[in-house]
Amino acid sequence: MGVEDGNVDVAAVDIEVDAFRRLFPLQYYERHFKESIRPDARPLGTSRTTCVTLGDVSSADGSSFVKIGSTLYSPDEGCLAIEFHMPPVCSPLVRPGRHAEEAPVIDKQLSDVILSSGMIHLKELSLISGKAAWMDYLDVYCLDADGSLFDGALLSAVAAFSSCKLSHS
Known part of the structure; x- marks a missing residue:
């Protein structure tokens, strides 16, 4: 299960978590909800950091760049x-x-x-x-x-x- 010499193989754990999320989405999100955290480890009442800049594209009549957390x-x-x-x-x-x-x-x-x-x-x-x-x-x-x-x-x-x-x- 990804454990070698007492060390946890992080990639194997990530695959298992992703598999659990896909196979049992309701249980996955219920578990986070019960612990009052989101899947990205933020508390439920905390929003993502948001950044908005205007006019980044000089050739456009109007433009904006919006970044909400690490949403890449x-x-x-x-x-x-x-x-x-x-x-x-x-x-x-x-x-x-x-x-x-x-x-x-x-x-x-x-x-x-x-x-x-x-x-x-x-x-x-x-x-x-x-x-x-x-x-x-x-x-x-x-x-x-x-x-x-x-x-x-x-x-x-x-x-x-x-x-x-x-x-x-």
Whole structure:
């Protein structure tokens, strides 16, 4: 169980705690609640340290940077945000003011395929470990929903990423 020569293997304990949290989430959080602490060891009545700065992006009309505690999900990785758009012009079935039902499904499929294929390595988007990273936005617009929506979206994504150049300076 991760104990060698009286020393506890911290990695093994972390894996066991994570497994318990995933397998028994209710019991995991109830245990913390009974002890009046949060899973990150803060007392229940204590909030995270919050920092807000305004105007960090000089090229934007308005910008802000917000940090709440140590909320870096993956401190050595960037992020990829994908959105598949189906405006009403693409099909008579898409109504103005309503999202097409297919759009979120294609969003998820694109994200899964792009990240699992190794086309984008999120670690390569890190600028300063734990402090700054690129966030890539991929917006795909369908102009004619005549079939093969996912294939067209994926081909568009591959083409866009193949010509994308990020400055790491």
